[in-house]
Amino acid sequence: MLQSLFLSGPLSLAPGFITVSSLVRSRFSLLKLFLVSLLSILCCSALAQSQTGGQANLKARTGNEPHSMTRSTAVDHAGTAASFYEELRKALKKRKTRVENICPPSDSVARRVLEEYGAIFLAIKKVTTPPVCIFTSEEQVAKFQDKLDYVTENVAGADIELQTAAMDALIEARKQAHQEGLDITPRDGSEAARRSYDDSLHLWNTRFLPALEHWLAQGKLSEEQVVRLKSMPLRSQIAHVLELEKSGIYFSKDLSKSILYSIAAPGTSQHIAMLALDVNEFDNSRVREILAEHGWFQTVLSDLPHFTFLGLEEEDLPKHGLKSVEADGQIFWIPNVVDPPR
Numbered sequence: 001m002l003q004s005l006f007l008s009g010p011l012s013l014a015p016g017f018i019t020v021s022s023l024v025r026s027r028f029s030l031l032k033l034f035l036v037s038l039l040s041i042l043c044c045s046a047l048a049q050s051q052t053g054g055q056a057n058l059k060a061r062t063g064n065e066p067h068s069m070t071r072s073t074a075v076d077h078a079g080t081a082a083s084f085y086e087e088l089r090k091a092l093k094k095r096k097t098r099v100e101n102i103c104p105p106s107d108s109v110a111r112r113v114l115e116e117y118g119a120i121f122l123a124i125k126k127v128t129t130p131p132v133c134i135f136t137s138e139e140q141v142a143k144f145q146d147k148l149d150y151v152t153e154n155v156a157g158a159d160i161e162l163q164t165a166a167m168d169a170l171i172e173a174r175k176q177a178h179q180e181g182l183d184i185t186p187r188d189g190s191e192a193a194r195r196s197y198d199d200s201l202h203l204w205n206t207r208f209l210p211a212l213e214h215w216l217a218q219g220k221l222s223e224e225q226v227v228r229l230k231s232m233p234l235r236s237q238i239a240h241v242l243e244l245e246k247s248g249i250y251f252s253k254d255l256s257k258s259i260l261y262s263i264a265a266p267g268t269s270q271h272i273a274m275l276a277l278d279v280n281e282f283d284n285s286r287v288r289e290i291l292a293e294h295g296w297f298q299t300v301l302s303d304l305p306h307f308t309f310l311g312l313e314e315e316d317l318p319k320h321g322l323k324s325v326e327a328d329g330q331i332f333w334i335p336n337v338v339d340p341p342r
């Protein structure tokens, strides 16, 4: 930036100097020379100020108003974002694993989960990502969580458990929020962060069961279908729910969208990895900006209070295979799926 100022300075001054030879002939000319030079200097310094101001604004927009920036360029980001699967392969290689190990591409449920919640696998190396897309038992989740580097902190009256790097970033974000007279608090107490397999199963049923009753009453599902759906193994249940949603029989809380945007399928929650936090103040744009500045982003489309710790810079997200999508007036960073494996 300084370089560009030095370049533009002399060029802008030049007209002032060119007038020198023609003006020195009279005393009036000397006065004119003084005035013209003064004017040139003033113009230049105004120009310089407007340039530095412009740079500062740009920086502020990049650093402090990421959402207003991304909102206006959401389409561009989607267009220039790297391929999610390509970046995922690289990220998993650094963790000495492969997409086939965590989420077999032939498993349609696992694949859907990966493409909806997979941003978490791109998180910084400092945190641990799940060894699988879908945990299948409480025992498996407990074993994974026990090995994590995590801490418990009392945040606004609730005991919150997060991986250490995620907690450190959250604490810094809260400090920043407090300085600005704002706060970042967990939604619904401790459940806002760490969840067990059983928690994720319970939460699934809080959406799945009422939706069954609703669609039964609407005549869209028969008694027989409802009984069958309730009794089938979980994996089949999830697959059937996702299939029914293709015909508009939605299972989210308000029955208007996929259940995956309302609650995670059992065993798939980012909360299990202790890298997610549901935030009360999600509708405050400055709170979202502060969280983004500290590596916390909304990565599950239209799950408004849900933030994921990636630990990355927002401006780098496209090159990590995430694209920004605007929904409900907020920006979500989701996998840019362009070349799904077959």
Ligand SMILES: [Zn+2]
Residues within 6 Å of the ligand: 271, 276, 277, 278, 305, 306, 307
């Ligand atoms: Zn959540």
